[in-house]
Amino acid sequence: xxxxxxxxxxxxxxxxxxxxxxxxxxxxxxxxxxxxxxxxxxxxxxxxxxxxxxxxxxxxxxxxxxxxxxxxxxxxxxxxxxxxxxxxxxxxxxxxxxxxxxxxxxxxxxxxxxxxxxxxxxxxxxxxxxxxxxxxxxxxxxxxxxxxxxxxxxxxxxxxxxxxxxxxxxxxxxxxxxxxxxxxxxxxxxxxxxxxxxxxxxxxxxxxxxxxxxxxxxxxxxxxxxxxxxxxxxxxxxxxxxxxxxxxxxxxxxxxxxxxxxxxxxxxxxxxxxxxxxxxxxxxxxxxxxxxxxxxxxxxxxxxxxxxxxxxxxxxxxxxxxxxxxxxxxxxxxxxxxxxxxxxxxxxxxxxxxxxxxxxxxxxxxxxxxxxxxxxxxxxxxxxxxxxxxxxxxxxxxxxxxxxxxxxxxxxxxxxxxxxxxxxxxxxxxxxxxxxxxxxxxxxxxxxxxxxxxxxxxxxxxxxxxxxxxxxxxxxxxxxxxxxxxxxxxxxxxxxxxxxxx
Amino acid sequence: xxxxxxxxxxxxxxxxxxxxxxxxxxxxxxxxxxxxxxxxxxxxxxxxxxxxxxxxxxxxxxxxxxxxxxxxxxxxxxxxxxxxxxxxxxxxxxxxxxxxxxxxxxxxxxxxxxxxxxxxxxxxxxxxxxxxxxxxxxxxxxxxxxxxxxxxxxxxxxxxxxxxxxxxxxxxxxxxxxxxxxxxxxxxxxxxxxxxxxxxxxxxxxxxxxxxxxxxxxxxxxxxxxxxxxxxxxxxxxxxxxxxxxxxxxxxxxxxxxxxxxxxxxxxxxxxxxxxxxxxxxxxxxxxxxxxxxxxxxxxxxxxxxxxxxxxxxxxxxxxxxxxxxxxxxxxxxxxxxxxxxxxxxxxx
Numbered sequence: 128x129x130x131x132x133x134x135x136x137x138x139x140x141x142x143x144x145x146x147x148x149x150x151x152x153x154x155x156x157x158x159x160x161x162x163x164x165x166x167x168x169x170x171x172x173x174x175x176x177x178x179x180x181x182x183x184x185x186x187x188x189x190x191x192x193x194x195x196x197x198x199x200x201x202x203x204x205x206x207x208x209x210x211x212x213x214x215x216x217x218x219x220x221x222x223x224x225x226x227x228x229x230x231x232x233x234x235x236x237x238x239x240x241x242x243x244x245x246x247x248x249x250x251x252x253x254x255x256x257x258x259x260x261x262x263x264x265x266x267x268x269x270x271x272x273x274x275x276x277x278x279x280x281x282x283x284x285x286x287x288x289x290x291x292x293x294x295x296x297x298x299x300x301x302x303x304x305x306x307x308x309x310x311x312x313x314x315x316x317x318x319x320x321x322x323x324x325x326x327x328x329x330x331x332x333x334x335x336x337x338x339x340x341x342x343x344x345x346x347x348x349x350x351x352x353x354x355x356x357x358x359x360x361x362x363x364x365x366x367x368x369x370x371x372x373x374x375x376x377x378x379x380x381x382x383x384x385x386x387x388x389x390x391x392x393x394x395x396x397x398x399x400x401x402x403x404x405x406x407x408x409x410x411x412x413x414x415x416x417x418x419x420x421x422x423x424x425x426x427x428x429x430x431x432x433x434x435x436x437x438x439x440x441x442x443x444x445x446x447x448x449x450x451x452x453x454x455x456x457x458x459x460x461x462x463x464x465x466x467x468x469x470x471x472x473x474x475x476x477x478x479x480x481x482x483x484x485x486x487x488x489x490x491x492x493x494x495x496x497x498x499x500x501x502x503x504x505x506x507x508x509x510x511x512x513x514x515x516x517x518x519x520x521x522x523x524x525x526x527x528x529x530x531x532x533x534x535x536x537x538x539x540x541x542x543x544x545x546x547x548x549x550x551x552x553x554x555x556x557x558x559x560x561x562x563x564x565x566x567x568x569x570x571x572x573x574x575x576x577x578x579x580x581x582x583x584x585x586x587x588x589x590x591x592x593x594x595x596x597x598x599x600x601x602x603x604x605x606x607x608x609x610x611x612x613x614x615x616x617x618x619x620x621x622x623x624x625x626x627x628x629x
Numbered sequence: 630x631x632x633x634x635x636x637x638x639x640x641x642x643x644x645x646x647x648x649x650x651x652x653x654x655x656x657x658x659x660x661x662x663x664x665x666x667x668x669x670x671x672x673x674x675x676x677x678x679x680x681x682x683x684x685x686x687x688x689x690x691x692x693x694x695x696x697x698x699x700x701x702x703x704x705x706x707x708x709x710x711x712x713x714x715x716x717x718x719x720x721x722x723x724x725x726x727x728x729x730x731x732x733x734x735x736x737x738x739x740x741x742x743x744x745x746x747x748x749x750x751x752x753x754x755x756x757x758x759x760x761x762x763x764x765x766x767x768x769x770x771x772x773x774x775x776x777x778x779x780x781x782x783x784x785x786x787x788x789x790x791x792x793x794x795x796x797x798x799x800x801x802x803x804x805x806x807x808x809x810x811x812x813x814x815x816x817x818x819x820x821x822x823x824x825x826x827x828x829x830x831x832x833x834x835x836x837x838x839x840x841x842x843x844x845x846x847x848x849x850x851x852x853x854x855x856x857x858x859x860x861x862x863x864x865x866x867x868x869x870x871x872x873x874x875x876x877x878x879x880x881x882x883x884x885x886x887x888x889x890x891x892x893x894x895x896x897x898x899x900x901x902x903x904x905x906x907x908x909x910x911x912x913x914x915x916x917x918x919x920x921x922x923x924x925x926x927x928x929x930x931x932x933x934x935x936x937x938x939x940x941x942x943x944x945x946x947x948x949x950x951x952x953x954x955x956x957x958x959x960x961x962x963x964x965x966x967x968x969x970x971x972x973x974x975x976x977x978x
Contacts (some may be wrong), residue, residue: 263776431866451866460864468864471857473924489847494846536865608866 129492130193131180131323132157133290138187140173142523147173151187151347155290160312160322160582162353165342165365170557171325174180174342175292178323179211180204184574210268211292214553215466216275219453220268225250227267228282253285257314272416273304280311284320291292291315294325298553299333299417300483309335313599329358330580340488365556372414374563374588379570381591382406384442386458386544386575388427396422398599400436404544404575409566411590412579420579422462424546428453428460440544454483459542463549463579469533472522475502476514479521479532484539506535511561534562538569545569548579563589581608595619633672638903652715656734658918660932670945677940677947681822684829690913690939691832692717692887695905696812697913698839699933704914705856705921706876708767708774713884713910715785716759720888722789724752724806725799727896729946733801745805751887753882759785760881767877768870778877782907789900800897810894834884840928852876856923912959913938918965920973938962 140148143194152515153188155161155552163171176182178189178244180201188446189196191207198204204211204608206371218227225246234249236242250263267275276296283291297305312322312335336353340362375544385404396419404410412420419598426433429447437444445456453460460509471479488499501587503517510531521529528553537545550566551559581587586593594617595603595611603618674684696713703710704863725749726737759781764778813824843849851872854862863869884903892898917934919926939945941962945955
């Protein structure tokens with residue numbers, strides 16, 4: 128490993144009201160995988176967006192291959208061989224993989240018209256070279272998230288990127304696809320490409336990294352070879368304190384059945400699903416991406432109308448065809464996709480928090496502003512919400528704090544049954560354990576909690592009982608005592624095996 | 630529960646005190662209005678700030694303002710209402726036809742003498758009904774607001790023409806009706822043109838009610854929530870169709886009210902009334918700080934926006950600028966306002 132391909136010194140970046148980066152440094156060696164770790168809001172993504180030209184730095188210096196360089200636009204980043212694969216992939220769904228790769232640099236035939244054939248051929252060459260098994264002529268909208276990601280990576284390397292930044296590339300793909308991605312990263316590294324890898328997943332960090340840099344609250348904390356760190360030392364660097372317990376699950380008294388769902392059906396995603404949950408219980412919904420977990424619970428909540436099936440709350444059948452009916456029946460749903468279906472970005476923390484509980488906070492349609500203020504302030508304190516004020520726009524908060532606001536939104540409605548879809552996706556370790564502790568506490572208060580999670584440790588650590596879904600069906604149920612990673616995975620892939628046999 | 634991370638304090642320190650940049654952004658429009666008033670006062674040698682002229686300006690913009698108030702609700706929810714001008718015209722002819730002096734010439738309903746209130750309620754009702762249809766098309770038939778209200782723009786105008794038949798306006802209206810557009814509150818009988826014109830009173834009334842609705846009721850919060858993120862609003866238990874229906878009905882109702890005031894002011898119900906006023910109302914709303922990206926907006930902003938339009942129009946009039954040029958200026962203002970909106974409310978990456 129020679130000298131550095133990228134050196135960033137004294138980087139400072141301010142946003143209105145927030146010092147996002149404070150005198151930060153970062154050095155990257157060619158042909159290595161360098162992971163960035165830190166709680167959400169620590170500054171990792173901001174620093175990388177500066178490197179890729181999405182943001183412009185306020186102070187500091189960037190040196191690329193020894194030459195001081197100014198990067199003021201994504202175009203500058205590309206010119207210097209820097210590509211960023213964003214968490215939310217950016218492609219044109221109606222175009223083919225090949226057309227996306229050659230977007231803005233289309234290959235032309237003799238007459239000067241765009242040649243699709245030529246582009247497909249060239250793309251095939253790149254795919255062959257890197258063992259990517261995707262048809263270059265398939266439309267992006269027909270590809271899975273993992274496949275689309277591969278196309279983005281291929282795009283980066285096809286045009287000679289020497290530095291590829293991956294922002295949480297594994298937050299929406301299956302374990303098998305993660306392994307495939309990591310193979311790809313190792314190939315790239317062997318070919319001399321430098322990879323910057325941002326993630327929250329510990330096991331991945333140690334599986335893939337050569338070096339790790341830790342940030343905390345917008346400052347640089349440490350850069351170490353991955354071999355010199357372990358899980359505990361990394362966590363303590365990130366949070367600046369020892370975490371006592373990652374899954375503070377405390378035993379709650381499990382009471383009577385409160386929600387019963389029977390023979391629920393909706394299209395291909397929900398096939399004859401029945402389950403029940405008791406007061407004080409945390410019910411985990413496990414399964415692979417696309418197995419129908421989210422769809423089942425969104426159907427229960429009335430986001431999609433069920434085709435058939437019954438839902439009983441406290442033994443009484445309820446009709447739920449719209450979310451407001453579910454809320455009236457005592458349910459709450461913290462959705463999976465914070466940005467798309469959770470936050471109202473340009474609204475204040477207060478408005479975001481109180482919106483679902485407003486019927487409780489009004490007299491004759493008029494807002495009881497003082498009561499709202501008090502209830503929101505209580506939530507802010509009890510959840511240790513990091514925000515300068517309740518007037519702050521929620522879009523200015525970090526992911527973990529946004530998630531806390533959304534959790535508060537439902538706590539204020541005081542539901543008997545709280546459904547939480549991916550409670551800690553893409554949020555930092557500190558906020559994660561606070562949310563877990565809170566879930567435990569809610570169960571203790573006699574609420575029933577249904578949790579969908581793609582993170583096995585979370586499922587194992589938090590659930591009293593685990594139900595496993597595969598291809599729209601509920602394929603099994605395992606008690607806390609019996610649940611292991613192996614038997615959950617076995618159930619989660621059961622249907623695919625049957626198909627393979629048939 | 631109370632282990633607040635230490636960084637909270639540092640965050641608070643940074644934002645303590647007044648955020649002047651935000652303050653200026655928020656209230657810039659008032660500053661601009663004052664600048665225009667002063668500039669025009671100088672250019673016209675003080676004529677533009679005579680009380681009579683100022684009251685006149687406010688009266689001229691009261692229709693734009695009343696419609697702009699409805700438009701504010703619509704645009705906050707990421708909608709648009711292009712049909713308000715046509716609804717204004719339709720309401721105007723319907724109301725006027727019912728309040729004609731029955732003995733005059735060219736009377737729609739000759740010999741039928743109804744109380745004035747019937748005409749007023751019919752005008753308001755027609756406006757509300759057209760708005761309700763807009764709301765249905767958008768919420769039940771899932772039409773884009775632009776398309777639904779574009780259709781209604783044509784339909785309502787067509788009905789206004791059909792209703793007037795030979796195209797001649799309904800005039801000879803009862804004085805009680807005309808009083809709505811021409812009368813004054815707190816009028817001193819000894820001084821003509823003293824007091825506050827009734828359209829202005831109604832404009833202020835509408836603005837106050839709307840401010841309360843938007844800022845102090847559940848309905849208002851729901852309007853902002855839908856504009857902020859419609860899916861999230863639905864998941865939070867908000868009935869999107871219901872709120873949409875109310876908003877567009879209200880927009881139609883206010884257009885109807887504007888139609889009544891306008892026909893009462895001119896003393897006749899003309900089927901071409903209100904053409905192009907949708908653009909003025911949208912302009913007032915946008916320069917008043919309501920964002921085309923949804924979730925942001927205020928009634929006071931729209932009121933100031935309407936006043937700004939009035940001041941500019943009036944100033945150009947007093948300076949003898951051709952009305953054709955005034956149209957060009959108006960177009961420039963709306964583009965400028967949208968550029969400012971884009972800059973101000975650009976979503977963070």
